[in-house]
Structures are given as C-alpha cells and as structure tokens.
Amino acid sequence: MIGLVGKKLGITRIFTKDSLSIPVTLIEVLDNFVVQIKSLKTDNYESIQVTTGIKKKNNILKPEKGHFLKYKASVGRGLWEFRCKKVLRFKCGQRITINSFSNVKRVDVTGVSKGKGFSGTVKRWNFRMQDATHGNSLSHRVPGSIGQNQTPGHVFKGKKMSGHLGNTCITIQNLSIIKIDDIKKIMLIKGSIPGYVGSDIVLKPSVKEK
Structure with a gap:
C-alpha cells in the first residue's frame, strides 16, 4: 500500500x-x-x-x-x-x-x-498582548524586543515575527x-x-x- x-x-x-x-x-x-x-x-x-x-x-x-x-x-x-x-x-x-x-x-x-495572509505575532505565534492601559500607548499588540546587544548585533534566524500565515503543506x-x-x-x-x-x-x- x-x-x-x-x-x-x-x-x-x-x-x-x-x-x-x-x-x-x-x-x-x-x-x-x-x-x-x-x-x-x-x-x-x-x-x-x-x-x-x-x-x-x-x-x-x-x-x-x-x-x-x-x-x-x-x-x-x-x-x-x-x-x-x-x-x-x-x-x-x-x-x-x-x-x-x-x-x-x-x-x-x-x-x-x-x-x-499577513498576520501579526499575536495571531501567528499566540504571543500575549501587552497592557491595555497603565500608560501603554500604541504598543498593545507589538512583539517587543527582537534584537541583541552590539554582539552579535543581528537578529537570529527563525525569530518569531509577523509574516505570512497559512498556505503551507501540513501533515x-x-x-x-x-x-x-x-x-x-x-x-x-x-x-x-x-x-x-x-x-x-x-x-x-x-x-x-x-
């Protein structure tokens, strides 16, 4: 078979x-x-x-x-x-x-x-949202920090970020x-x-x- x-x-x-x-x-x-x-x-x-x-x-x-x-x-x-x-x-x-x-x-x-389509980190990777109040402004659904210090000075491959969601082969x-x-x-x-x-x-x- x-x-x-x-x-x-x-x-x-x-x-x-x-x-x-x-x-x-x-x-x-x-x-x-x-x-x-x-x-x-x-x-x-x-x-x-x-x-x-x-x-x-x-x-x-x-x-x-x-x-x-x-x-x-x-x-x-x-x-x-x-x-x-x-x-x-x-x-x-x-x-x-x-x-x-x-x-x-x-x-x-x-x-x-x-x-x-293009989706944010909350929908794509199930990130938690930031505070709705307490002084938070325009940062409710942002992913937060993505980078490193001066060393290594770049974003690692595979970092969970916004992007295309779905339309992939799944088993x-x-x-x-x-x-x-x-x-x-x-x-x-x-x-x-x-x-x-x-x-x-x-x-x-x-x-x-x-």
Whole structure:
C-alpha cells in the first residue's frame, strides 16, 4: 500500500451506538491511476507517480499533455508521487481504488492549510498582548524586543515575527478511519484536516500505527 489522493468535501458528525457525537471529515477518493514508475535504473530512486480526477482541456499545458501521452494515461487534475519499494509490482495505467484502505485503521493526512495572509505575532505565534492601559500607548499588540546587544548585533534566524500565515503543506499523523463507503467513494476520518473544501488531500497509512 502506497497511498491515495482525494478531495476534501467538508466536515460533519456521526453518532455511535452509545449516542456519542464524533466529528468527521469527508474525503472523496476517486480511483487513482499509475502514470509513471520510477526505478533505480532510470531515476536513481523508486517511486510511483499517480493521478486522479479530470482536468479541463483549456487548462492542460502542452508539456503536461505530452507527459501523459508518453505513458498512455488520461490527463488528471495533478501528479503525485509515493516513495515505495518493489515498484515492479505496479504497471502503468493500474487502478488503485479506495478498497485498498479496507484493512487500514489509521492514516497520515497531508494537505495545504488555509492562507490567512499577513498576520501579526499575536495571531501567528499566540504571543500575549501587552497592557491595555497603565500608560501603554500604541504598543498593545507589538512583539517587543527582537534584537541583541552590539554582539552579535543581528537578529537570529527563525525569530518569531509577523509574516505570512497559512498556505503551507501540513501533515497530521495517526488519524482514525471511521468509515469507508465503497459505492460513493467517500472516506470518513475522525477530526479535522488541513485545507479548504475542494482541496487535494494525500492519504498514507500511518507510520505510528500500532
């Protein structure tokens, strides 16, 4: 098992037999197709390149179209790679369905988080605010001192400051699979996952599963 690519549909809740409410995220997992097989002889590493979905003809680039034609595959909405061993067990055009996760209980979910734009340190890093009164003027949400003395005389790399928040690739590990619907091709995962509704999600068997 290498992984699957799906699309986030939204979040809802389901009830157990004990009347417990569980928040779940719905992920649509259409059939994935193997496009390219990379081996040690050709690419110096082993991986499987897959695609899923359909892309509009107007949005297909010529290099992208040529890549799919080379391996005789239909053009999907993107390309994803999964590192794995024993790539010879796969074939170009092979279909990977949601049923391949039928024996998997926990997954690692990767997605691109929602972009929040330029944010200050209070929102971005959870800094505490300064006094609202007691003589404080125009310094309620400022981060405070960021520098050093004359030695070393510069701000260290990685200093928590204002900047772009979100829109980064995030992986949440060890999430439970609540249910898999083979007919509707929907997977229910416990809790929330990164990304907005309609964004692409990468699912892999959890590396921490016991």
